[in-house]
Amino acid sequence: MSKLYQDLCQLVPVEHVSISENDIDVHRIDKWYASADPDVVVFAQTTEQVAAVMCYANKHEVPVYTRGAGVGYVGGCVPVRGGIALSVAQMNKILEVNTGDGVAVVQPGVITGHLQEAAREKGWYYPPDPASLKECSIGGNIATNAGGPRCLKYGVTKQYVLGLEVVTATGEIMRVGGRCHKNKTGFDLTTLMCGSEGMLGIVTEGTLRIIPHPETRAMLGASFIDFSAAAAAVQAILDAGILPSALEITDAFTLAAARDYLGEENLPPGDAYLMVEIDGRVGSVKSELEGLKMLLEDLGALRINEAADEAACEQIWQLRRDFSYSLKHTGLTKLNEDIVVPRSKLVDLVNFARQLQQDTGISVACFGHAGDGNIHTNLMVEDYSDPVIKAKADAAVDKLFTWVLEHDGAITGEHGVGLAKKPWIKQALGPVSYAMHQQIKTALDPKGILNPGKFLDE
Incomplete structure (x- = not known):
């Protein structure tokens, strides 16, 4: 047994620490193609266990990769530097649905669809609706600031996060925001955590806004x-x-x-x-x-x-939903790029996609959220594991992202950056913003142990 495994077994119940082949295999990948083995998997049950793991990891400079349901599309939770895969999937309780305050309090492993059902039973509504809502978790939604078809009217996840309990990189437990629907006290650290992709802290509880259904x-x-x-x-x-x-x-x-x-x-x-x-x-x-x-x-x-x-x-x-199944039925591999353009450029985007298809021979399928310009532009390739085909597809993605950025768009609207979009992050943020991101990361995670190897690492 490794020393890391033995040490972690002293911090959390031994049955919550695993080095089994099956658990390692499950936690090495998300829905994207990249994979890497963690050294140990920890199935956290409480905030205190998460804090204990982080205190240890910070002291010994062990990488920590937080994982929820594992259904991301950009390799965001892939443990590229080994270390600890910290699963919060079993922290899955809906602690409160309070219509008087208009809030739901949940743990990060709660499945999004389950929260919607719990709110609906009381005649209330939690609007964020990613396509994977029957399997994705609230913690992952917060980490990526997930969206969905109803964002046009109701907004994305961050519009519904009132407060968070967060374990810091050094193992401290911090509460930001709260139950109030208006709160201008200090910096908006709550929103900072939304979309932070596991690099600034670990969410262990969320207080979410709900509205009448x-x-x-x-x-x-x-x-x-x-x-x-x-x-x-x-x-x-x-x-x-x-x-x-x-x-x-x-x-x-x-x-x-x-x-x-x-x-x-x-x-x-x-x-x-x-x-x-x-x-x-x-x-x-x-x-x-x-x-x-x-x-x-x-x-x-x-x-x-x-x-x-x-x-x-x-x-x-x-x-x-059948549109996605139809694309899978073609037998081609779907590279799902969740780019965003200003709504006035929807036609320009599709015209560019048609030209890209003609120039590269790679079929391109466009569908998605027209109301907010978030069009899923899917490059359909024959065999992405073939190095020649992969190189050709990657070059086509580069052309797509370059065009999007040149036309005031964004390289991701819902899925996040993770590993998949890391090559374009400096171009997307610009030098000053990228440097500011790094400064924030250093301030909150001085030893760089939270989700290392992702888009803020050179």
Whole structure:
């Protein structure tokens, strides 16, 4: 047994420390392709155990990689320098759902969908809705500042984090923020922790804002002759004073893949598809739905599918989920890049993607959150493990990110930077901001033990 393993067994119950082949294998990878073995896995049960591990790690300068559900897409929790994989997945209690204060208090291992269900049982709502909400955890959502389709109206994770309990790199327990919906006391360390990707501290408890659940929701699925027409409809909807809860767009390549997977008869006509969801009071939703349908007809929609209740909405959302399955059905490997552009440049992005496809021979599928410009631009490659194909694909990704940054966009809207986007972080942040990031990291983690090897390490 290694000394690290033996020492950790003195700090936390021995059954919570593992060097088994299976546990090492599980904790070496997330949903991205990179992998590396930790030396030891610790399954934390309490904040005090996390603090004890961090005190030890800081003293002995042992790398620590915090892990929640492990469903990230950028290698964010991959233990590239070995050390300790610190799992908080078993810290999974919903401690409180308090509608009087409008808060839910949860541990980091709580699955996002479970929190939504607990809030819904009381007629309340936790809006952040990443696509993986049935398997991703709140701690991971906070670490990446996760988003989802309903960000347009409701915002991303950080808008719902009121307070946090955080274990620092040196093993101290810190509380930032609180239960108040307004709080301007000191620096905003709460928001600083949101999106910090496990490099500034370890979240062991979150106090989250919840809101009254909308009375009902409805949707329209509208097909258009091409992407330009659908993108024009996006802006026209917003210009008409309508703020949908979700506004999703799909391009021709994705629709073609879906027709091959689901059958031609199950897909609408046209080379672009727009999904519009609205929510609110029953009367207002009904009226808004009618006006929205008329607007889309005037904008040249080829066909409109109407969903006037929750069950019908789920049918349209299932089609959206089937787009991902359709791309997998092609047999190609999907490199899912969650780039963001200003909404006025949606058409420019897709035109660039088509040109990139023509120049490289790599198929590109674009679909996602049109309302906030967060379009998942998926490079579809034959065999990413082949060095020649990988080099070609990486060069195409570099062209994509360079174009995005030159057009005032961002290289990630939801997934984070992690390992996957590390090569572009200096270009994305700029020299002064990058240096400031490093200074903050050094101040909060002086020995550099929290998630080392990621985007702030040279």
